[in-house]
Amino acid sequence: MSHNKGFTLVELMITPAIAGILLGIGIPSFQDFMAENRVRTHSTALQHSLQYARSEAIKRNALISVARVDNDWNNDWAVLSGGQALKQFAPDNNTQLATNNAATQFIFFLPDGSTLNGETFTITSDGEARQVSVSLAGQVL
Numbered sequence: 001m002s003h004n005k006g007f008t009l010v011e012l013m014i015t016p017a018i019a020g021i022l023l024g025i026g027i028p029s030f031q032d033f034m035a036e037n038r039v040r041t042h043s044t045a046l047q048h049s050l051q052y053a054r055s056e057a058i059k060r061n062a063l064i065s066v067a068r069v070d071n072d073w074n075n076d077w078a079v080l081s082g083g084q085a086l087k088q089f090a091p092d093n094n095t096q097l098a099t100n101n102a103a104t105q106f107i108f109f110l111p112d113g114s115t116l117n118g119e120t121f122t123i124t125s126d127g128e129a130r131q132v133s134v135s136l137a138g139q140v141l
Contacts, residue, residue, distance in 0.1 A: 035094075035126035042095045043123045043130040046077075049089050050107065050132070050140045053079045056086060057109035066107040073097040073121070095125040113138040 050066055057064040062081060069076035069088070074097050078088040091097060100120045108116040120133040133141045 031126070032128075035128040038092050038095050038125045039123050039128045039130050042091050042097070042125075043121075043132050045089050045091065046097070046121060046123065046132050047140050049077060049079055049087065050134055052087060053107070054109045054113050054138050054140065056081065057111055058113045061111045063111070064109045066109075068105055071105070073099065092125075095123055098122045098124075107134055109138060 053064045053066045056062075056079065060081065064086075065080045067078055067080055069078055074091065074095075076088055076090050079086045098121070100122075104117065104119050106117075107119055110116065115134055115136055115138050118134050118136045120131055123130050123132070135141065
C-alpha cells in the first residue's frame with residue numbers, strides 16, 4: 001500500500017479560508033489597538049513636556065512656557081525659556097490635539113510651579129480620546 005505525500009485540493013482551499021476569517025476578525029481589533037496606542041503615546045508626550053516645563057520653572061526660578069508652534073498645537077509644541085526652545089515635541093500625524101480654549105497659545109509656569117492659565121487638552125485618533133489637564137496650581141493630570 002502506497003501513501004501519497006502532500007495536500008489535497010480541499011485542504012489547500014480550507015487553509016486560506018480559515019486564515020482569511022482569522023485576519024478578518026483580528027485586523028479591526030488591531031486598528032483599535034493602534035489608535036489607542038497613538039493617543040496614549042501623544043498624551044504621555046504632552047504630559048512629559050508640561051511636567052518638564054513646570055520642573056524647569058521651579059529649578060531656574062523663571063517663567064517657562066509650553067507653546068504651540070506655527071499657531072497650531074497639532075504641528076509641534078515647544079518648552080521655552082525667554083524665547084529660547086529648551087525642548088521641542090513633534091506629535092504623531094494621525095492624532096489631533098485640541099484645547100478647551102482655541103485661542104490658547106501658551107501655558108505659562110511661574111517660578112513657584114503654578115500656572116497663569118489652566119487648560120485641558122484633548123487628544124483624539126480614530127474614535128479614541130484622552131485628556132490632559134493643567135490646573136492653576138500647576139498640576140498636570
